[in-house]
Structures are given as C-alpha cells and as structure tokens.
C-alpha cells in the first residue's frame with residue numbers, strides 16, 4: 001500500500017523536490033495533504049496534479065481563490081488552523097515538515113502526538129525544541145527521519161552501529177564568501193549572498209549557509225538526532241559538497257556518505273525508509289570529480305558557527321533564542337537594513353540579554369521565541385546598543 005504523505009511547505013524548494021520524488025514513485029507514495037504560504041497558484045497546480053484530500057494557505061483571501069480554482073474536489077483551509085489541519089490530517093502516515101522557521105513547530109508536536117512519522121527538513125524545529133521533540137517522538141514510537149543532506153548522510157553511516165560511533169563530522173560548502181577578508185565581508189550584498197556555489201535553496205537557508213549559521217543550526221540538530229555531546233560533533237569545510245557527512249568509529253575507521261548535490265536523494269530516502277528505491281539523481285562520476293578537499297572553518301571570520309555551539313551547550317531556551325534572533329537578523333539583511341557582518345552581532349547581543357529556562361515546555365519555547373524576535377527587532381533599530 002502507498003505511504004500517505006502530508007507536505008508542509010509544498011511550494012518551497014524542498015516541497016517541490018519532494019513532489020518530484022512522489023511523481024517518480026506514484027505506486028509507493030500518495031499525497032493526502034499540501035500546505036503552503038502565499039504561493040496559492042502553484043499550490044493549485046500541485047493540487048490539480050496530486051489530488052490531495054486537503055490543502056492550506058496562509059491567508060483567507062488566497063484560500064477563497066483556491067476554492068474557486070479547485071471546486072469541491074479538495075478541502076481548502078487557511079492560516080495556522082489550516083497548517084495544523086494538514087499536519088494532523090487523519091489519513092496521513094508521514095508528515096514532511098518543509099516550511100521555514102518555527103511556523104510549524106506546534107503542528108509538528110501535534111502530529112507526533114498522533115503517532116505520525118516525521119520527515120524533518122526544517123532544522124529550526126530541533127534547534128528550538130530538540131529535547132522536547134526527541135523525548136516525545138521516542139515516547140510515541142514515532143520516527144524522526146532526517147531530510148537535511150548532512151543528517152541523512154550521518155544517519156546512514158551510524159545505522160546499526162550506534163555503540164561503535166565516537167563522533168560525527170558535518171561537512172559545509174563554506175558558502176560563497178569562504179575566501180573573503182573581514183573588510184570584504186562587511187560589503188556583502190543580499191544579491192551576492194543569495195548566489196550559493198553548490199546548492200539551490202530558499203533565501204533564508206542560503207544566507208545562513210553564507211554566514212555558517214546554517215552549519216551551526218545543523219550541529220544542534222545533529223546533537224538531538226544522534227544523541228551526541230557537542231564535543232563529538234565536528235564541522236569541516238568541503239567546498240565540493242560531495243561528502244555529506246561522516247561517522248568516526250571506535251577503531252579509527254571513518255565511514256562517509258557521498259552523493260551528488262541533489263536534495264531529491266535525501267528526501268527520497270526519508271520517504272522510502274527503510275527501503276531504497278531507484279535514483280532520481282545522476283550517479284556520481286568519480287573520474288569527473290577533479291578533487292575532494294577538506295579544510296577547517298574560519299571561526300573568527302564566521303562567528304555564527306561558534307555562537308551556535310555555545311547556544312547548544314548552554315541548552316534550555318538559548319538555542320531557540322539564537323534561531324529566532326538569527327531569523328530576524330537575516331530578514332533585516334535581505335531587506336538591506338543590516339550588514340552581513342552584523343547578523344552574528346545581533347544574535348550574540350540577544351543571547352547575552354536572555355535569561356534561559358532549563359528543560360523548557362512548549363509554552364516556554366514559544367515565549368522565548370516571541371521575546372527574542374522582539375528584542376532582535378529593537379536591537380536592529382538601535383544597532384549602537386549591541
């Protein structure tokens with residue numbers, strides 16, 4: 001029987017590639033729910049093709065337009081209630097969480113409470129609420145299936161040998177400014193930062209890749225997915241993005257997972273798990289790969305990485321605050337209101353002001369996030385105070 005899937009964020013980069021995977025495996029995967037933000041026209045096309053049972057968009061006005069386009073064939077919902085209805089849709093076996101930010105956090109918690117497996121592309125979920133989500137998933141017997149390419153790679157390396165793993169290595173492309181001086185980094189524009197050298201992704205994650213905050217968020221995500229101390233999680237710059245993740249074993253062996261830079265691969269593995277299906281991506285051509293290189297990240301020019309390690313080690317509500325302040329700062333940078341090098345400055349400033357709460361409840365996390373967003377917006381207005 002086909003696996004029944006609800007996609008949160010179907011119109012985004014991950015969502016569209018997930019639908020490519022579903023399109024390639026119509027007998028194995030069936031779409032029962034699709035949720036999007038503002039791109040109701042693309043959602044209408046997706047609904048016409050995949051015929052889900054429910055769709056949702058952010059605004060009531062777009063929902064009304066969708067209803068006209070789709071007629072009575074599909075239930076149409078809107079807003080947070082709509083996103084929740086798709087996440088908790090009764091016939092869905094698995095929910096792919098591919099919205100940006102923490103908009104789907106509460107709905108993901110509810111989907112887990114209902115026993116639905118979660119394919120997790122959204123890294124902010126585990127960054128903000130890693131302890132809560134992993135404990136809940138484990139108590140409900142729910143699988144958290146990583147979609148992020150690095151975590152998917154490490155997941156495959158550590159499978160069936162958890163007790164032999166002494167550490168993991170996340171690779172990072174290093175972004176477009178790997179070789180930039182401090183002075184050059186100050187002048188970076190949003191247009192330049194949005195041109196990622198190896199991956200095509202949504203705007204927020206592309207900026208995070210350029211600051212290395214993306215890797216920092218992935219370190220925190222890995223801590224929860226693989227239950228490892230931060231001392232055992234390394235980051236290495238690998239500009240070719242062919243080795244996605246590695247595991248160090250007790251006897252000194254290192255297992256690596258390699259593939260082409262195509263997100264449909266990890267998306268498909270999360271949807272097909274525990275099976276492996278035919279590839280959508282081209283096979284790796286080793287002779288065409290000139291070289292694979294590795295180098296240490298420059299933690300001074302790219303302070304976001306260490307900010308994330310520090311926030312992860314501090315625990316409690318600090319990682320949530322790191323993530324929320326970063327999101328506000330990235331938005332301000334994209335709007336031309338903040339310099340590239342001020343993004344980590346704002347994040348550090350907000351973390352410093354925050355009074356953390358240990359073992360936070362969902363309510364504590366949402367409150368910390370609200371506070372961090374407000375504090376970050378105010379700090380950006382008055383940058384001299386940071």
Ligand SMILES: NC(=O)c1ccc[n+]([C@@H]2O[C@H](COP(=O)([O-])OP(=O)(O)OC[C@H]3O[C@@H](n4cnc5c(N)ncnc54)[C@H](OP(=O)(O)O)[C@@H]3O)[C@@H](O)[C@H]2O)c1
Pocket residue numbers: 008009010011012013014015035036037038039040057058083097098099100101103121122123124147148149199200201202203204205263
């Ligand atoms: N792209 C990648 O290669 C990649 C790799 C690893 C992990 N991730 C993670 O996956 C997540 C998605 O990334 P992306 O690159 O796919 O982002 P994206 O292209 O910006 O897409 C975001 C999606 O979320 C929807 N959305 C945003 N806010 C929403 C809300 N409040 N309610 C309902 N839908 C909402 C958007 O809808 P509209 O477009 O209709 O407004 C869109 O479908 C992020 O957490 C990112 O860190 C991405």
